[in-house]
Amino acid sequence: MSSIPRHSVLDIFLIFLRLGCTSFGGPVAHIGYFREEFVARRRWLDEQAYADLVALGQFLPGPASSQVGFAIGTLLGGRLGGIAAWIAFTLPSALLMALFAAGVMALGETRADWQQGALKGLKLVALAVVAQAVWGMARSLCPDRERATLAVAAALIVVLGAGEGAGAVAQIAAILLGAIVGAVLLKPAGGNGVSPVVAPYGRGFGWLCLVLFFVLLIGLPLADPIIDTLWFSAFDSFFRIGALVFGGGHVVLPLLQAEVVGPGWVGREIFIAGYGAAQAMPGPLFTIASYLGMMMGGSVVAGLCGAVLVTLAIFLPAGLLMWGALPFWSSLRAHPKAQSVLMGVNAAVVGLLLAALYDPVFTTAVAGPPDLAAALVCFAALQFWKAPPWAVVVLAGLVGAALYSL
Secondary structure, three states: OOOOOOOOHHHHHHHHHHHHHHOOOHHHHHHHHHHHHHHHHOOOOOHHHHHHHHHHHHHOOOOHHHHHHHHHHHHHHHHHHHHHHHHHHHHHHHHHHHHHHHHHHHHOOOOOHHHHHHHHHHHHHHHHHHHHHHHHHHHHHOOOHHHHHHHHHHHHHHHHHOOOOOHHHHHHHHHHHHHHHHHHHOOOOOOOOOOOOOOOOOHHHHHHHHHHHHHHHHHHHHHHHHHOOHHHHHHHHHHHHHHHOOOOHHHHHHHHHHHHOOOOOOOHHHHHHHHHHHHOOOOOHHHHHHHHHHHHHOOHHHHHHHHHHHHHHHHHHHHHHHHHHHHHHHHHOOOHHHHHHHHHHHHHHHHHHHHHHHHHHHHHHOOOHHHHHHHHHHHHHHHOOOOOHHHHHHHHHHHHHHHHHO
16 A cells, blocks of 8 residues: 555646646756645655655656656556646646647747747746755755765766767766665665655556557557558657657757658748747647647648647657556665665756756856846745745746836
């Protein structure tokens, strides 16, 4: 039996729907929002359980924040809870991206000046959210000098090793370093003080999900030349991208560009317009698939069908892998050596967040002292005044839009 209490699927849906409407800033910021909601505020998960889910999301390919949200929903509400969490968190940005595509088709690619200011404000509040996440997780997961040093080492590996196309490799190397150091040097505390993360289903269902994942990954490319239709090829391409991209977020964009611009499914300018819009949307960046599917359809009706199809395709691998891995991941945590490994991995995850706090969050948000001052105000509002994250997000966006317009 899981020590994590079950909760209503409707409650899970409504919480993630609000998060899907207000979680700006990319996957690292989303992880901060999730932690604030389910660990700090509601205490539905403890810090260690949440860190384990983050570590598992880093190990698996696909959109990391969506996988963590999917896992949270599954642990709290069963498989229906996982589906409800994914739909609610993904739906707002998917709808907004589809609407943006419809606007591009109808009106062209004109953009108002205030959008740049709003985007600037959202980037600054994302910096504050990520800093808050690093602060909170470091205090819980790096309480001694060994784990603090490991977190710094992991951050250095990612920051210094994230060259052209090597970001995912550096992240995996940092996590592997955490696992090795944890196994060799770290000792779990006596007793069973950490709540185990237990999947609400058995290993049989986990195996079924893993088998289905590999059948689709291998079978879709084999069937593509035989069926030879646009939407089957699109499903194959988007599923393959979702299955093979580590790190999620911006890592997916060059692969998507090669898959959709290369065959001529959308033009380069159309793709870049969608990329720019995706930066200002809440929720997962993978919902750029909704925009691309809409544009590929060429009309509103066909585009809506295409948007649904390719959005499901790009997220499906992450869901299958998370459901497949959860029962085995939870059983590993019961062993002392596995707990030592996870202690190291959790410290490395803090290092990954610290690296992401610098690049891309800090480097893209802060261009001078006024930007840093605004980010510090947002951080103080979140950390010390306990302001609701959605309120800080909305206020930062409005202030940025107003200042840029003036």
